Each structure stands twice: as C-alpha cells, then as structure tokens.
Amino acid sequence: xxxxxxxxxxxxxxxxxxxxxxxxxxxxxxxxxxxxxxxxxxxxxxxxxxxxxxxxxxxxxxxxxxxxxxxxxxxxxxxxxxxxxxxxxxxxxxxxxxxxxxxxxxxxxxxxxxxxxxxxxxxxxxxxxxxxxxxxxxxxxxxxxxxxxxxxxxxxxxxxxxxxxxxxxxxxxxxxxxxxxxxxxxxxxxxxxxxxxxxxxxxxxxxxxxxxxxxxxxxxxxxxxxxxxxxxxxxxxxxxxxxxxxxxxxxxxxxxxxxxxxxxxxxxxxxxxxxxxxxxxxxxxxxxxxxxxxxxxxxxxxxxxxxxxxxxxxxxxxxxxxxxxxxxxxxxxxxxxxxxxxxxxxxxxxxxxxxxxxxxxxxxxxxxxxxxxxxxxxxxxxxxxxxxxxxxxxxxxxxxxxxxxxxxxxxxxxxxxxxxxxxxxxxxxxxxxxxxxxxxxxxxxxxxxxxxxxxxxxxxxxxxxxxxxxxxxxxxxxxxxx
Amino acid sequence: xxxxxxxxxxxxxxxxxxxxxxxxxxxxxxxxxxxxxxxxxxxxxxxxxxxxxxxxxxxxxxxxxxxxxxxxxxxxxxxxxxxxxxxxxxxxxxxxxxxxxxxxxxxxxxxxxxxxxxxxxxxxxxxxxxxxxxxxxxxxxxxxxxxxxxxxxxxxxxxxxxxxxxxxxxxxxxxxxxxxxxxxxxxxxxxxxxxxxxxxxxxxxxxxxxxxxxxxxxxxxxxxxxxxxxxxxxxxxxxxxxxxxxxxxxxxxxxxxxxxxxxxxxxxxxxxxxxxxxxxxxxxxxxxxxxxxxxxxxxxxxxxxxxxxxxxxxxxxxxxxxxxx
Numbered sequence: 001x002x003x004x005x006x007x008x009x010x011x012x013x014x015x016x017x018x019x020x021x022x023x024x025x026x027x028x029x030x031x032x033x034x035x036x037x038x039x040x041x042x043x044x045x046x047x048x049x050x051x052x053x054x055x056x057x058x059x060x061x062x063x064x065x066x067x068x069x070x071x072x073x074x075x076x077x078x079x080x081x082x083x084x085x086x087x088x089x090x091x092x093x094x095x096x097x098x099x100x101x102x103x104x105x106x107x108x109x110x111x112x113x114x115x116x117x118x119x120x121x122x123x124x125x126x127x128x129x130x131x132x133x134x135x136x137x138x139x140x141x142x143x144x145x146x147x148x149x150x151x152x153x154x155x156x157x158x159x160x161x162x163x164x165x166x167x168x169x170x171x172x173x174x175x176x177x178x179x180x181x182x183x184x185x186x187x188x189x190x191x192x193x194x195x196x197x198x199x200x201x202x203x204x205x206x207x208x209x210x211x212x213x214x215x216x217x218x219x220x221x222x223x224x225x226x227x228x229x230x231x232x233x234x235x236x237x238x239x240x241x242x243x244x245x246x247x248x249x250x251x252x253x254x255x256x257x258x259x260x261x262x263x264x265x266x267x268x269x270x271x272x273x274x275x276x277x278x279x280x281x282x283x284x285x286x287x288x289x290x291x292x293x294x295x296x297x298x299x300x301x302x303x304x305x306x307x308x309x310x311x312x313x314x315x316x317x318x319x320x321x322x323x324x325x326x327x328x329x330x331x332x333x334x335x336x337x338x339x340x341x342x343x344x345x346x347x348x349x350x351x352x353x354x355x356x357x358x359x360x361x362x363x364x365x366x367x368x369x370x371x372x373x374x375x376x377x378x379x380x381x382x383x384x385x386x387x388x389x390x391x392x393x394x395x396x397x398x399x400x401x402x403x404x405x406x407x408x409x410x411x412x413x414x415x416x417x418x419x420x421x422x423x424x425x426x427x428x429x430x431x432x433x434x435x436x437x438x439x440x441x442x443x444x445x446x447x448x449x450x451x452x453x454x455x456x457x458x459x460x461x462x463x464x465x466x467x468x469x470x471x472x473x474x475x476x477x478x479x480x481x482x
Numbered sequence: 483x484x485x486x487x488x489x490x491x492x493x494x495x496x497x498x499x500x501x502x503x504x505x506x507x508x509x510x511x512x513x514x515x516x517x518x519x520x521x522x523x524x525x526x527x528x529x530x531x532x533x534x535x536x537x538x539x540x541x542x543x544x545x546x547x548x549x550x551x552x553x554x555x556x557x558x559x560x561x562x563x564x565x566x567x568x569x570x571x572x573x574x575x576x577x578x579x580x581x582x583x584x585x586x587x588x589x590x591x592x593x594x595x596x597x598x599x600x601x602x603x604x605x606x607x608x609x610x611x612x613x614x615x616x617x618x619x620x621x622x623x624x625x626x627x628x629x630x631x632x633x634x635x636x637x638x639x640x641x642x643x644x645x646x647x648x649x650x651x652x653x654x655x656x657x658x659x660x661x662x663x664x665x666x667x668x669x670x671x672x673x674x675x676x677x678x679x680x681x682x683x684x685x686x687x688x689x690x691x692x693x694x695x696x697x698x699x700x701x702x703x704x705x706x707x708x709x710x711x712x713x714x715x716x717x718x719x720x721x722x723x724x725x726x727x728x729x730x731x732x733x734x735x736x737x738x739x740x741x742x743x744x745x746x747x748x749x750x751x752x753x754x755x756x757x758x759x760x761x762x763x764x765x766x767x768x769x770x771x772x773x774x775x776x777x778x779x780x781x782x783x784x785x786x787x788x789x790x791x792x793x794x795x796x797x798x799x800x801x802x803x804x805x806x807x
Contacts, residue, residue, distance in 0.1 A: 302501055304786070307742065309748060314775050315508060320521075325521065419642060419749070420764055420767060421768050422767055435640075442650060
C-alpha cells in the first residue's frame with residue numbers, strides 16, 4: 001500500500017524525548033554513581049514491575065505516533081492509468097492522499113477501527129443496546145434487539161453458543177500467551193546464565209527465588225499478566241466487542257488504546273516543555289542572586305498566585321480563539337487537533353514550572369557555597385562553565401524526580417480538564433473525552449457503564465504504575481532518603 | 483506584628499499588578515477584541531457592524547492603553563486597560579455576558595461554595611491526619627505496608643471516578659440522597675452530605691501518605707526518643723509530641739488553601755449542581771464569558787496572597803520560636 005508519512009508536531013517532540021532518553025542511557029552507563037542509583041531502582045520489585053507496564057504503554061503510544069496518510073483508492077487507479085502513458089512525473093502529481101491521518105496502531109487495529117456498530121452495545125454482546133423496529137418477513141412489525149453487524153456475528157444462536165465459543169477462544173488466547181511467555185522467560189534465563197557465567201539450572205533457581213541483581217522475577221510475573229491480557233484480547237477482539245461499543249458504535253477497546261498516546265504526550269511533553277525554563281531560571285536565580293534572583297522570584301510568585309485551573313482555563317480559551325480565527329494554518333483536522341494538544345502541553349508546562357524552579361533555586365543556593373564550586377570560582381572558571389559543569393549535574397536528580405512525579409498528576413489532570421471543556425480537542429481520543437462522552441449516558445436504564453469503566457481502568461493501571469515507579473526513583477535518587 | 487502584616491500587604495501589591503498584567507495580556511493582547519467578537523458571534527458570516535455592536539455592548543470598543551480622543555483625564559480612564567483591569571483593584575468586575583453584575587453574583591455564590599468547601603476541608607484534614615497517625619502507630623508492620631499501598635492505589639484513581647461512582651452508588655442505587663441540587667439554609671445538608679463525603683475520600687489517599695512521611699521524619703528525632711525514655715506511652719508520644727511538632731510542615735501546605743475555599747471546587751460543584759463559584763467558573767468557561775473568568779483569576783490570586791499571609795501568621799501561633807518582625 002502506498003502512503004505518505006506525516007510528522008505531527010507532537011510526534012517530533014515525542015521522538016525527541018525518546019532520543020533524549022536514549023542519550024541519557026548512554027550517559028548513565030558511563031557514570032558510576034548514576035549507574036548505582038539506577039541499579040537500586042532495578043533491584044526493587046515494584047520498580048521493575050511498574051517499568052514493565054509503563055514500557056508496554058510506551059509501545060502502544062509509540063505505535064500510535066507513527067502517522068501516515070493512506071493513498072486514496074481512486075487516486076491509485078488514476079496512478080495506474082498515468083503509468084500506462086509512460087509519464088511518471090505526471091503520475092506522481094496525480095497521487096492524492098486521504099485527508100484522514102492514520103497511525104501504525106490504527107493499521108494494527110484495523111479490524112477494531114473499521115467494525116463500527118450502529119450505537120451502544122454491551123461487552124461481549126451479540127445484540128444492540130437499543131431496541132429497533134424491524135419489518136418481519138411475514139409482514140407486520142416488531143420491536144426487537146437487532147443483532148450486531150460484527151460483534152458475535154459468527155454465532156448462529158449466541159444465547160446457546162456464546163459461552164462455549166468464549167471459553168474456546170479464551171483458552172487459545174491464554175495458551176498463546178503462555179507460549180510467548182515461555183519463549184521470553186527462556187531467552188532471559190539463558191542470557192542471565194551466560195552473563196553471570198552460571199549453569200542454566202542455577203540461573204533458573206536464582207530467578208525463581210528472586211535472587212538476581214535486578215528484579216527479573218517481578219518483570220516476568222508482570223509480563224505474564226500483560227501477555228495474558230494481550231492474548232485474550234487478540235483471541236476475542238476480532239469476534240466480539242470486548243469492552244462494548246460507544247454511542248456512535250466505535251469499539252471501546254480501540255478508543256482506550258488510542259487514548260494511551262494522548263495521556264503519554266500530556267504526561268511527558270509538558271515536563272519537556274517546561275524543563276528548560278525551570279532549570280535555566282532556577283539555577284540562575286540561585287547562583288547569580290541579586291536582581292536576577294529578585295526578577296525570577298517575582299515571576300514565579302506571580303504565576304503561582306493565579307490558581308492553576310483558572311490560569312489554564314484563561315490560556316486555553318485564548319488559544320482556542322487563536323486556533324479558530326486562523327483555520328488556514330492547518331492542512332488537516334488532525335493537525336489542528338495536534339496543535340491544540342501541543343498548546344495544552346505548553347500551557348500546562350507554563351503553569352507548572354514554578355514548583356521545580358523554586359526547588360532548583362534552593363538547591364543551587366546550597367551548592368554555591370560548597371568547596372568544589374568555590375574552588376572552581378577561585379581558579380577563574382567562568383560562570384556559564386561553573387553552571388554547566390558543577391551545578392547542573394548536581395541538581396539533575398531533582399529534575400529526574402520531578403519528571404517522574406509529575407507524570408501521573410498530569411495524566412489525571414488531562415481527564416479533568418477535558419471534562420471541564422478546557423482540555424484536548426473534542427476530536428482527539430483521550431481518557432477525558434471518553435469519560436465526557438460516556439457521562440451523559442449514566443442516567444439511562446439499563447446503564448451504559450462500559451466505556452467509563454474502560455477509561456477508568458486504563459487510567460488507573462497507567463497512573464498506578466507511574467506512581468509506583470516514581471516512588472522507587474525518588475527513593476533511589478533523593479539523597480535525603482537513605 | 484501589625485507592621486509586619488502591613489508590609490506583607492504592600493508586598494502583595496506588585497504581585498497583584500503582575501497578575502493583572504498577565505491576564506490583561508492574555509485576554510486583550512494575544513487576541514484583539516475583534517477576534518473575540520468573531521469567535522463569539524460565529525467565525526463565518528459575521529458583519530463588521532455586528533462586531534462593532536458586540537464590542538460596544540461590552541465596552542471593548544476603546545483603545546487599549548491611551549485614548550487620544552478623550553479630553554483630560556479621559557485619555558487614561560477611557561481605555562480598556564483602565565476600565566477592565568485597573569477597576570478590579572476596587573473589586574469592580576463589571577457585567578457578565580448575561581448582563582448581571584459579576585460582583586453581586588460572586589457575593590451570592592460564595593455561601594454555597596463555602597458550605598461545601600469548609601466541611602470538606604475540616605473533615606478531610608481530620609481524616610487524613612487520623613489515618614496517617616494510625617499508619618505511623620503501626621509503622622513497619624503489614625498494616626502500615628498495606629495502608630500505604632491502599633493510599634497509592636487511591637491516589638491513582640481519577641477524581642472523576644469517585645464523583646461518578648459515588649453519585650451512582652449512593653444516589654441512584656441506594657437512593658439515600660438526591661443526585662444533585664441545592665437548597666438554602668439547613669435543608670442544604672441533604673444535598674451537601676454526599677459531595678463532602680466524596681471529596682474527603684478522593685483526597686485522603688495522597689494527603690495521608692504525605693502526612694505519614696512528615697510524621698515519620700519527626701518520629702526519628704531525639705526529643706521523641708527522650709519522651710519514650712521518660713516512659714511515656716506510644717500514644718502519648720504520638721499525640722502530645724509528634725503531632726504538635728509535625729503541625730508546622732502540615733500548616734505550610736494547608737493554611738494557604740483556606741482562603742481559596744471561597745472559590746469552591748470546579749468539579750464537585752458542577753456535578754452536584756451546587757450554585758457556588760466553582761460551577762459559576764465552569765459555566766463561564768463553557769460560555770466563553772471572558773469577563774467572569776478574568777474576575778475569578780483576580781479573586782483567586784488575591785485569596786492566594788491572603789493565604790500566604792495567614793500561613794506566616796499561623797507559624798507564630800504554633801511555633802513560639804518564629805517571630806514576625
């Protein structure tokens with residue numbers, strides 16, 4: 001299939017963040033104290049388990065960040081016709097691409113994305129949620145629950161066959177998951193055995209008793225849980241709507257997976273955007289003192305004085321005006337939604353850098369008086385060099401802790417802000433928009449609970465693992481916590 | 483003390499001016515009043531006359547900073563900056579888009595907001611401190627461990643879940659209290675019970691965990707060991723010594739929010755239909771009523787600064803070592 005790669009702004013920044021992450025890994029490998037701190041993170045079972053879950057979410061987010069525009073079928077025909085005319089340049093100019101921007105995740109989940117029902121349907125349901133009037137073949141009309149177009153469509157009589165079919169598919173899914181897990185676990189054991197120079201049996205024993213240097217047992221247990229969930233989804237999702245469908249009949253599992261990217265972008269890019277401000281201003285205020293300190297302190301006191309939600313609301317309202325009055329800036333709807341997402345990250349960043357800035361200022365005030373900084377100053381090292389070489393590396397642990405601590409709060413904040421109407425674009429799939437859409441339907445009888453529950457469950461797992469990981473990182477990097 | 487308070491209030495002035503400049507910049511410089519009018523009236527098919535009328539109705543048809551056409555003092559006073567920004571210092575917020583006086587509306591809505599926020603604050607503080615003290619009392623046991631796990635799990639749940647779940651369970655399934663609404667006077671208790679309860683539950687996870695850390699830090703100090711060596715029971719140590727000394731770091735985070743209680747809670751008020759300032763703000767955001775949002779930003783910052791002042795004063799009350807000069 002022909003396609004045109006699309007690089008949205010948030011994609012670029014997300015990849016930049018990943019590159020920074022990789023660079024950090026290389027940097028850490030060279031520095032013994034940092035390696036020791038990370039080894040401490042790795043030796044904690046909760047740290048490794050939550051890291052595994054976060055990596056799984058990251059994989060989903062990454063697949064959803066590789067965007068492209070598929071070629072339109074009609075254009076493909078035009079393309080073929082042009083080629084018979086032996087004029088490749090003309091052919092190239094004729095190719096037109098869909099205005100719909102898809103991602104690799106969309107392609108992987110194509111069966112979920114395209115199999116849209118009419119409206120709500122419960123998880124694993126074979127019938128629609130709402131009754132419809134149908135013409136009976138013998139004449140006359142009846143109000144029945146019509147069968148779904150896709151969910152459980154392969155069953156002739158769902159009320160009888162469904163339980164058996166579900167059991168069969170679930171067994172297959174779990175069996176597949178166990179198989180994959182065995183392969184991974186075997187690979188890991190062999191690698192560990194070779195690395196430590198032990199026999200295979202010894203490695204298995206150490207792994208099972210949790211006696212390895214890094215908490216690999218926790219990783220394997222978490223991985224087993226993830227694989228079973230994934231295996232069940234793969235076995236069931238093509239034939240059922242595992243989490244039901246929403247108002248316009250979209251599969252809720254698909255929506256939940258798409259929301260992961262939005263959550264990750266908000267949680268990480270916000271910190272990335274504010275980091276340069278917070279670090280530069282905090283260090284300068286602490287080290288230079290005098291009027292620079294006064295100005296920076298004034299700046300963050302003023303920003304701090306405005307209640308966060310209101311500042312965000314005011315800024316988002318204004319940004320909406322800017323985006324709405326300049327429709328010519330954006331080629332596709334996806335680009336506009338993306339610009340809004342990025343703007344939201346920036347607004348959240350601007351309102352949240354003050355806390356980190358104050359912490360960094362305080363730490364720099366302490367560092368400034370230490371012997372090695374004084375010595376550097378006595379040797380005539382310039383201020384920029386001192387800041388870069390002696391101050392910055394020694395406040396990085398605070399930055400690191402802030403980065404992981406902020407993530408979970410930001411993911412939760414996104415849902416609330418989207419509910420209030422000052423969050424992401426309504427067309428962007430996120431946990432907040434999912435909750436917002438599902439909320440109105442709670443009053444229905446019987447209740448439509450599944451899309452709410454799916455959004456909350458995904459958010460809970462993501463935020464819980466982020467919180468656990470943040471705790472472990474803080475314990476390992478904060479010198480005050482022994 | 484009095485001199486200190488006066489000086490602190492004078493310090494607050496430049497901060498308020500800064501807040502004012504930021505909001506002014508956000509609302510009038512980033513977007514011109516023309517943009518706002520076009521947005522309000524719908525981007526397409528909008529006539530210049532309609533825009534002019536919209537601006538005139540709201541007093542946005544004046545120059546930003548300097549009115550060369552007006553005589554005398556009017557050069558300064560008949561501008562958007564003076565009318566919309568400087569007037570706020572006199573707590574004159576002008577009119578909302580629906581024509582009502584914002585100042586009056588705020589006064590009316592403060593009561594319900596406070597009726598919700600104050601019990602939430604007091605009960606929440608009490609519940610969190612009590613839970614944290616219990617965890618510290620049983621520290622390094624399974625109860626402590628699972629208590630912390632419980633806290634982390636609770637703070638990982640979205641506040642929307644607590645509200646929606648609580649509303650569904652208590653109001654719909656058990657039908658104990660009305661789903662939403664408000665009545666003035668004592669009758670309001672019926673409507674406020676559930677939102678207060680939910681807000682307390684939603685906040686207890688993160689607060690209790692934070693207080694536990696503070697208590698644990700305090701409990702490893704020398705005076706605590708001395709108290710135990712004197713033969714005091716663990717409960718006496720906790721309540722008479724640790725709790726008292728841990729109040730200082732707790733106050734830092736707590737007192738600052740007391741004045742902000744007036745602002746109410748955006749989420750809870752809008753879910754439960756309580757006519758407070760929080761739901762007022764949400765309605766204004768959804769209706770894109772810029773005048774109201776601007777007024778709320780200003781009031782919020784004033785209250786925050788008052789909260790900072792309270793924090794400093796409260797230190798002298800709980801810690802005789804701190805003197806304000």
